Amino acid sequence: MNPASESAGPRVASPLNRDVPVAAAGEFSPLRLGEGRVGAAGELSVWPPVILAPMAGVTNLAFRSLCREYGAGLYVSEMITARGYLMGNRLTALLASSSPDEKPRSVQVYGADPVDLGEMVRSLVDEGVDHLDINMGCPVPKVTRAGGGSAIPCKPRLLARLVRAMVQNAGDVPVTVKMRKGIHDRLLTFEEAGRAAEGEGASAVGLHARTAAELYSGEADWDAIGRLVEVLDVPVLGNGDIWESFDALRMMRSTGCAGVIVGRGCLGRPWLFGELAEVFDGREPGRPPSFGEIVEIMMDHGQRLVELFGETVGVRQMRKWTAWYTKGFRGSASVRGRLMRIESLQDIRTIVADLDPEEAFPVTALRAMRAKGSKVQTVKLPEGYLDELDDDTPPKGPRTLEEIEAWEKALNGG
Numbered sequence: 001m002n003p004a005s006e007s008a009g010p011r012v013a014s015p016l017n018r019d020v021p022v023a024a025a026g027e028f029s030p031l032r033l034g035e036g037r038v039g040a041a042g043e044l045s046v047w048p049p050v051i052l053a054p055m056a057g058v059t060n061l062a063f064r065s066l067c068r069e070y071g072a073g074l075y076v077s078e079m080i081t082a083r084g085y086l087m088g089n090r091l092t093a094l095l096a097s098s099s100p101d102e103k104p105r106s107v108q109v110y111g112a113d114p115v116d117l118g119e120m121v122r123s124l125v126d127e128g129v130d131h132l133d134i135n136m137g138c139p140v141p142k143v144t145r146a147g148g149g150s151a152i153p154c155k156p157r158l159l160a161r162l163v164r165a166m167v168q169n170a171g172d173v174p175v176t177v178k179m180r181k182g183i184h185d186r187l188l189t190f191e192e193a194g195r196a197a198e199g200e201g202a203s204a205v206g207l208h209a210r211t212a213a214e215l216y217s218g219e220a221d222w223d224a225i226g227r228l229v230e231v232l233d234v235p236v237l238g239n240g241d242i243w244e245s246f247d248a249l250r251m252m253r254s255t256g257c258a259g260v261i262v263g264r265g266c267l268g269r270p271w272l273f274g275e276l277a278e279v280f281d282g283r284e285p286g287r288p289p290s291f292g293e294i295v296e297i298m299m300d301h302g303q304r305l306v307e308l309f310g311e312t313v314g315v316r317q318m319r320k321w322t323a324w325y326t327k328g329f330r331g332s333a334s335v336r337g338r339l340m341r342i343e344s345l346q347d348i349r350t351i352v353a354d355l356d357p358e359e360a361f362p363v364t365a366l367r368a369m370r371a372k373g374s375k376v377q378t379v380k381l382p383e384g385y386l387d388e389l390d391d392d393t394p395p396k397g398p399r400t401l402e403e404i405e406a407w408e409k410a411l412n413g414g
């Protein structure tokens, strides 16, 4: 199924990666989560050391299962709000759902109340989850204005309290923390927050090497990942701007991080995980799929979304994916408007019928922005939030079902 494994001509890579060597034998080790922890019978070994980033509206079971067919690694769910999960919200349950063959199963939780987090973790562990991550990087104003998401690492004692609640209830299951560099360039929190997480038994710390103010703009600051590696004993997971498999090797070589988290680069490119598996195993990746092959992958993805969400919601979800899958192909811009209005999966085939199925994957599309754009923001924090950095009082989150639904809408992107 993976066209990338067929023998190929010259490397399809941006100039940045044309001469980067594939991994040498023994150069990298599997990522070990939970290693050496007291009672860590559930130690998780991940090879290649590659993690699908939690992405709201993206990393549901449908996409995770598709990615998994290309390569091994750890495939994390989108963030699941603790309150929604505990109240049995139907959509939250669907987003948290897995299948018996999804091994290891990994869930990212979002919450800021230690009691809720503890209860949620116990329940997920009972369901058989193998890895838990907590989102402390969400930059959405509705969340930070209440002191949640990327505001939490400003307060190391609060962060510690939340991580402790998870670790104490997770038994053998490794708990990791995902954060950003800080609020903005003059308020960097990742070193102290990383130490606090490690001190409470986090098995690894993931760093999206941007501040909350930067959102997704500019280039991720890989030097910050290197600094965190120096500061912590637990593995550091580097995140930001892995668009090509060779970026992962470059990030690991230049920062010493133990694993990489891949976000936007795999949107509409699930085969990236196949390419990552190959370069980490010391093989040259083959050519990416042609347009015709990508249409088949799109249909497969659509089918999986329909199975998970039902016909109407599944097709609606597929609309944004069609833009990512077709990005950069000749003539795709002129059909994008129609793709955004598809009413059935079959519409996709009809709409792209005039495009050339033989067209090779455009090199220009490798690093093309997928989702989010280049906006920046002034981060909203609660009044006086930075006056009490030692305070560990949990911020107020949504309680009623209505509030939870409003939050889940706003949370579309941490």
Ligand SMILES: Cc1cc2nc3c(=O)[nH]c(=O)nc-3n(C[C@H](O)[C@H](O)[C@H](O)COP(=O)(O)O)c2cc1C
Binding pocket: 053, 054, 055, 056, 057, 058, 078, 079, 108, 135, 136, 137, 138, 178, 208, 220, 239, 240, 241, 242, 261, 262, 263, 264, 265, 371, 372, 412, 413, 414
């Ligand atoms: C559509 C979208 C949704 C996201 N949702 C989440 C989320 O639920 N939890 C989270 O921790 N980060 C979330 N993120 C951030 C990513 O996990 C990742 O940190 C970020 O995209 C940087 O990695 P990249 O440069 O490889 O894209 C989201 C990003 C995108 C693009």
